[in-house]
Amino acid sequence: MRRINTVGGGAQTNVNGLEFEARTHLIDAINNHPEFSVLENQVFKNGEIVAHYYEKHGLYKKLLQSRGIDYSNYISKKLLPDGALLVDNTIYIIEKKFQNGAGSVDEKLQTCDFKRKQYVKLFSPIDINVQFYYVLNDWFNQPSNRDVFEYIRSVGCDYFFEELPLNRLGLE
Template sequence: MPDGAVLVGGVLYVIEKKYQAGAGSVDEKLQTCHFKKRQYERLVAPLKLRIEFYYLLNDWFRKPEYRDVLEYIEEVGCRYFFKEIPLAEPGLGL
């Protein structure tokens, strides 16, 4: 289950929060966004919803060693944000 989800029109925005203060298992979980997005797409296929998968991260993940995984997240069609997601992202802004 995601940490949060927002339905706007025909798009379901799935949000997972990942916070870390030291080395640990969250590092590897970031690499699973494509699989998770695909699972949600299959789950909502009968509803004809599009899935957008977002990570909400803390500043720990701004370190240079996370550059590759952050690039990968975007390459596979997912997104990430630090601390907050702008309302304009899920179509809620003006």
């Protein structure tokens, strides 16, 4: 007898993940903030551009290629961030993870060190610093993930539940 997947992963990844991603879309959150406005991928505060936003392949097409960077000269495979915000000379890479039952997504959290190091290699030729953040749904906020959370922070990455404070993005 086949059991229906109600916890995410597998065939339910897009159904559950897209809903969570829609609720946690960074550019919408910034645009809804009274001090900021967004036009295309540019973030404005008091009429001045303070950041640029990129997603997935846009990071490569709109940012790296425009600065003469061919990713394949630095890393072997593209990493496709859910969001990337360039503020001054720091890029904030945002990965969103949704889970509501046991599965492999919680194991993927342990890849943050590798991904951060890949982004560091990619951005070092143009002197851009890298911050790597996870935005997680509340399911992850449980004692069984304590060791993973300690690891994430020990390697210079960070995580947040359901939302990402704008002050952690250099947008104070």
